[in-house]
Amino acid sequence: MGTRSCxxxxxxxxxxxxxxxxxxxxxxxxxxxxxxNREGQYNLDxxxxxxxxxxxxxxxxxxxxxxxxxxxDGRYLMYASSTSSFGLEELWVLRMQxxxxxxxxxxxxxxxxxxxxxxxxxxxxxATNESGLxxxxxxxxTPPPGPTESGxxxxxxxxxxxxxxxxxxxxxxxxxxxxxxxxxxxIDSAGGFHAGLPRQLFxxxxxxVGATATPDLKRLLLVVPAEQKGPQAFNVMxxxxxxxxx
Numbered sequence: 001m002g003t004r005s006c007x008x009x010x011x012x013x014x015x016x017x018x019x020x021x022x023x024x025x026x027x028x029x030x031x032x033x034x035x036x037n038r039e040g041q042y043n044l045d046x047x048x049x050x051x052x053x054x055x056x057x058x059x060x061x062x063x064x065x066x067x068x069x070x071x072x073d074g075r076y077l078m079y080a081s082s083t084s085s086f087g088l089e090e091l092w093v094l095r096m097q098x099x100x101x102x103x104x105x106x107x108x109x110x111x112x113x114x115x116x117x118x119x120x121x122x123x124x125x126x127a128t129n130e131s132g133l134x135x136x137x138x139x140x141x142t143p144p145p146g147p148t149e150s151g152x153x154x155x156x157x158x159x160x161x162x163x164x165x166x167x168x169x170x171x172x173x174x175x176x177x178x179x180x181x182x183x184x185x186x187i188d189s190a191g192g193f194h195a196g197l198p199r200q201l202f203x204x205x206x207x208x209v210g211a212t213a214t215p216d217l218k219r220l221l222l223v224v225p226a227e228q229k230g231p232q233a234f235n236v237m238x239x240x241x242x243x244x245x246x
Contacts, residue, residue: 013051024067025049027074033058035066042066042086044079044094059094059102068115069124070096076143078105078115078124089113091126093148103148106139114162117141118169123189125156125163125172136160136174138193156185156195167215173201175211180204182211182220 014020014036021042023034032049035042039057042064047055059065059079064086069078077096080089091106091113106112108130115126118138125138135158140151159178166172169187172195176183181203186196204211210223 022066024070027072033067069117071117071121072119080113091115103144116163118165127161133159134161136163154193164213166217173213173217
């Protein structure tokens with residue numbers, strides 16, 4: 001998997017397995033969990049971010065697994081599990097302390113993916129195609145001994161994937177694959193849970209393959225192909241965060 005940088009020099013981070021992907025940082029930045037196929041199926045490995053120790057096999061099973069989100073308190077790791085090569089996925093949770101027995105969060109005959117813990121760990125935003133179109137939902141997170149697959153569920157998009165929470169939990173950015181738009185929705189969870197109406201921020205460049213935002217969601221880094229045929233353009237809404245407060 002990739003490289004790490006030390007004093008401006010890049011060096012290899014992983015050395016075992018044909019494929020090491022989907023890295024997730026620990027909340028304190030000291031560790032990285034990733035999916036590795038060094039034992040056949042994609043299992044979960046963990047390694048210090050400074051590369052000081054070899055990777056540790058964190059979770060092994062006969063299904064493919066990839067990490068999705070690590071809760072801010074460091075106690076829970078949400079991961080996607082699939083019998084195929086990350087096709088029809090379920091969402092499971094691994095305790096990072098004590099008992100390492102995984103417990104389910106979302107299982108159905110549909111695809112459940114793109115899970116992200118809220119900053120306070122109370123909620124999980126994730127995408128599922130149960131309606132026939134990928135939509136974003138938010139569900140309350142209930143660890144054992146409670147019923148881990150129950151609780152209220154709210155749809156917050158009209159076509160959505162890849163959610164990112166603002167650091168204060170009051171906004172979610174996401175991608176609408178229907179029209180390649182970056183969207184925003186305000187969140188109020190002071191009492192129960194309430195989501196505002198989705199707002200389109202801008203249309204992303206054609207053939208974009210990923211994005212990540214700063215914790216305050218004020219800056220967004222987009223990954224687009226290095227070479228594109230024909231003119232490419234996208235619209236950016238300036239000072240859109242102020243509009244959420246009106």
